[in-house]
Amino acid sequence: MAKRDYYDVLGVAKGASADDIKKAYRKMAIKYHPDKNQGDKEAEEKFKEAAEAYEVLSTPEKRQRYDQFGHAANASSPNGGGYGGGGMNMDDIFSQFGDIFGGGSPFEGFFGGGRQSGGGGRRVARGSNLRIKVRLTLEEIANGAEKKIKVNKQIICKTCDGSGAKDKSSFQTCKTCGGSGAVRRVTNTILGQMQTTSTCPTCNGEGSTILSKCNVCHGDGVVRGEELITIQVPAGVSEGMQLSMSGKGNAAPRGGVPGDLIILIEEVPHETLKRDGNNVIYDLHVNFVDATLGTSIEVPTIDGKAKIKIDPGTQGGKILRLKGKGLPEVNSYHRGDQLVHINIWTPKALSREEREILEKLQGSPNFKPNPGKNEKSFFERMKEYFE
């Protein structure tokens, strides 16, 4: 049997908006829903047909392919499934309904019957997220760090094991909802009987009530306490970055899902090294005699001291690059460099003897600044640095 045009099936125009398609499908789904048309084969076929049309037209890529090739594209598709609409069973169709009818819509209950979808069922409490700050030195950031931190938070009550009840017999199935956590209300509408589902007000959706509460937590199942948490901080993190540990936040009342622990990274400023992204900058001061004659100097790095060579005739402003002596990137093997800025140090106080020596040199032609073509300008050095 030839398939009908999907647009015709839903009764919309070719250029219909996503919203119009959704609305049209909603109408069809209500009209031909099996709960309303029990035993009606034709209605069931129409219901399936509409679901298939919706499945294709509500997915932008599938719709585009359908607009271009029509049903032919489906048949020639290598995986056989094509649009994925062809073999939809009832469960697939019902699983779509969460998107179409949304939570809290009156249709949720309408389609209820034996199936329960979406909200209104037993509600699980969730603990709140917790935020803490972790301060790290550059060395810790470079190597990654394991931090043990005492966190003050809601923890599970040990006395009642988080149940909130004095003992097991203290639990009673909620009389209002019979344990389902949800209450239904039936109203008559033009579409027939319609059920709305909402969270049970007596037990707040938990399905049971506590007759005698735990003495320690007074029924909450949680108490204020401390937990020693071990945090693995990966190498390369930076100031302001947030890490999240699932389930390490506040415990939830009565056996719910705990919140997350959010860890905010703070950098402890280093005494001598400055961070710039993954690079580390060090300001080195060399006196003009060492810069003139050349020498070797020890500089601090993240991994300890390193010796660097100052060539004879080194000019101020030169930047030496220590490859790989910077910081790693998070989740990468790449490591930044250390950049050593060379500043020429001019002595401020001189002995008589030193002054006499320098006075002899003052007029010397070698001491006349003469930046040649080989001397890099400030601008060129900056450019080199940022590369």
Ligand SMILES: [Zn+2]
């Ligand atoms: Zn307790």
Ligand SMILES: [Zn+2]
């Ligand atoms: Zn209840």
